[in-house]
Amino acid sequence: MSGKGRDAAAPRPDRVPPVDASNISVTLSPRIKLAFIYPSAYQNTTVSFIKIADMDSLVPPRRTIDDADRQPTPAETAIYLTETTARTASPEPVPASLPAVPVHPTSPQLAAVAQAPTLVQPKRRKGKLILAVLLLAGLGGGGHYGWHWWTVGRFQETTDNAYLQADKVTVAPKVAGFVSAVFVTDNQAVKTGDVLATIDQRDYRLAITEAQADLEKAQAQLEGYKAAVVQQEAQVESNKADVSNAEAGVTFASQEAKRYGDLLASGAGTSQRAQQTASDLLQRTATLNKNRAALDAAEKQVTTYGALAKSALAAIAGAQAKLDKAELDMSYTTIHAPIDGVVGDRSLRIGQLIQAGTALLTVVPTGRDIYLVANFKETQLGDMNVGQPVEFTVDAFGGHVFHGRVDSFSPGTGAQFALLPPENATGNFTKVVQRVPVKITLASDDAFLSRLRPGLSVEATVETRNGVSHGVEPTRIGMAEAKTPSR
Secondary structure (H helix, E strand, O other): OHHHHHHHHOOOOOOOOOOOEEEEEOOOOOOOOOEEEEEOOOOOOOOOOOEOOOOOOOOOOOOOOOOOOOOOOOOOOOOOOOOOOOOOOOOOOOOOOOOOOOOOOOOHHHHHOOOOOOOHHHHHHHHHHHHHHHHHHHHHHHHHHHHHHEEEEEEEEEEEEEEEEEOOOOOOOOOOEEEEEEEEOOEEEEEOEEEEEEEEEHHHHHHHHHHHHHHHHHHHHHHHHHHHHHHHHHHHHHHHHHHHHHHHHHHHHHHHHHHHHHHHHHOOOOOOHHHHHHHHHHHHHHHHHHHHHHHHHHHHHHHHHHHHHHHHHHHHHHHHHHHHHHHHHHOOOEEEOOOEEEOOOOOOOOOOOEEEOOOEEEEEEOHHHOEEEEEEEEOOOOOOOOOEEEEEHHHHOOOOEEEEEEEEEOOHHHHOOEEEOOOOOOOOOOOOEEEEEEEEEEEEOOOOOHHOOOEEEEEEEEEEEOOOOOOEEOOOOOOOOOEOOOO
């Protein structure tokens, strides 16, 4: 059998029936196989058998690039499709009895090639779309921010240097002693006047008893002095009577001495009688002087007893004061809550020996008694004024918004009240923006108000849009106000 007949009788194994590959495309990359197309022996066919050869030895090595992300070049996307219209000769004889070309490929490899989609550029289009979306989003966000700043933001002053505060009270005893009982625990809510603890009262009961005794003694002395005054006043009246009697006797003795003296001068009387009447006058005069001195002493004694009575009154007042102090010290042995709040920083224990002024615990007010102190920069206070609305958030409660109003401004910056105030008149000077504490009262209608605690961090925003009142123009530091004449 000839060679041609042998070839016709036994088809070569590397041949497959031709397929319609008019729409087939093959994508090549530096390490993907190259397609060599061998024309078939059929006339008017549209594609020939594809043989795969390794391109590792044909294509020079390139930089490693992900094939799925890199766009193919025209050389790589070349589709070797042969459109033969009249091929009559073939390099090798083909039997005439081969079956017709199937419309659809039956080989899995050819089917995969036939179903390969036409290459597009999805990554580049997707990147452009994302860029456009981002650009539109940026423009929209910028426009929204700009509009918000123009209508709202430029009238607001914000700081996160703000903290909640309260006028807490440190409880300390006024008297010393051993703690006999404690009626509160840590973090317990108390009301004004609630008993917190008591101190041993025995020493103070003895002090009260002693003070009462002193008071009664002073009162008894007062009564004695009052009685002495009354008695001495009676003695004064008696002395006055004696003086009157002595005066009458002196008058009679004087008249009697005058008569006998006249008789002696006329020779009708005797010398003895005249001398006797003169002596009687002298005696009665001495008695009168004595009674007058007794009356004067009695009157002065009344004054003395009156002074002693006043001294007794003073002693009574002193004794009463001692008694009051003893009773007051006795009351200090019971320690009461000075304000409404919550007990904190408690160091009070039963049996503890405490001294006057020792800090035992702290009562911290909560709820409506809490206020906000925001330390704004001096450059932020130009348009602030008392009464402006404030919104703030507390870090502990996330985005919940609390409300309040500006209550007052500190009389100086925080540096002025520091332990060591700055002295800018010496050495080199570096300007530092100062901060001024601003007190803000809280609105009382918030449900979270009872959960606030002093010391929590706050971010506060003051609305200064309507901050200038009629006839009042705030200065650059935002605290002092200069009144302008009404127009």
